[in-house]
Amino acid sequence: MPQGATTLSIIENSGKARSYGAEAEALWKPAPGLEFGANLAYLNAKYTEYNQVPAPFGTSILVTDASVTTPTIVNGVQIAAAGQRRVFAPGYDCGLIPGTGGTGQAAAAFGCDISGNSIPHSPAWTGAVFASYEIDLGDLGTLTPFAIMNFSSSFFGQPFNSILERQGSFQKVDLRLTYAPSENISIQAFVNNVTDEQTINRFVWGGGGALQASFAPPRQWGAMLSLRF
Structure with missing residues (x-):
């Protein structure tokens, strides 16, 4: 393997x-x-029809706040307690799509619509x-x-x-x-x-x-x- x-x-x-x-x-x-x-x-x-597109990993930003003691919503994105959330950066017409909680790696995120x-x-x-x-x-x-x-x-x-x-x-x-x-x-x-x-x-x-x-x-x-x- x-x-x-x-x-x-x-x-x-x-x-x-x-x-x-x-x-x-x-x-x-x-x-x-x-x-x-x-x-x-x-x-x-x-493109007139192009959706369900995985955004590049490098186009995301990491939001973190170690002072958070309970799961919190920040700008529509949930931040895990003392953890991180990976969200897609503006400019990709993907919106803010949450990744994994805690300190784990970012989840595979799909659903970006880049039609147009x-x-x-x-x-x-x-x-x-x-x-x-x-x-x-x-x-x-x-x-x-x-x-x-x-x-x-x-x-x-x-x-x-x-x-x-x-x-x-x-x-x-x-x-x-x-x-x-x-x-x-x-x-x-x-x-x-x-x-x-x-x-x-x-x-x-x-x-x-x-x-x-x-x-x-x-x-x-x-x-x-x-x-x-």
Whole structure:
């Protein structure tokens, strides 16, 4: 038999969800080799039926009062004598749900209804603007500077839509400079995430109530050599 703590991951489906949106793109070439472009997307994605959801352990708060000598009701939650009660923190649309009494561990609590919450990783607005200019160097080939700014409105990383799981709006700028002496060879210098924005790609509630997050790469720079055969 396994000894000690174990971790269990569960994948579940919501009852119902709906999403709708629109996208638009534009490209402008005012002169040979010069391009400007932009794209914009709108998305509205929400759960329409999602209840009986277990809230993450880490989203609760512990109410304790050692001076209590008899079971007492505090803000609608019963506090055991000289003990503790675990209740869900505000912001999860779960209300205040009592856990176990005394000094025991928190009970598994179900019944959270998060219908109406945004679907994770579904920012309302995303888009990009870019520009490039291919400079003809004659027999020496071409030199092409390129710049792009990607942007996103805020979004949540988990269905509970807690402020702890929220990635704020952001913009990221990438730069490229490509020299191509021929059609088969190119050398590119690049800088990604020029302003070194810190953004989170993934949120996961781990064991013991810890919220784990995976960050997108910071500022990166380098060079690439491409050969075509």
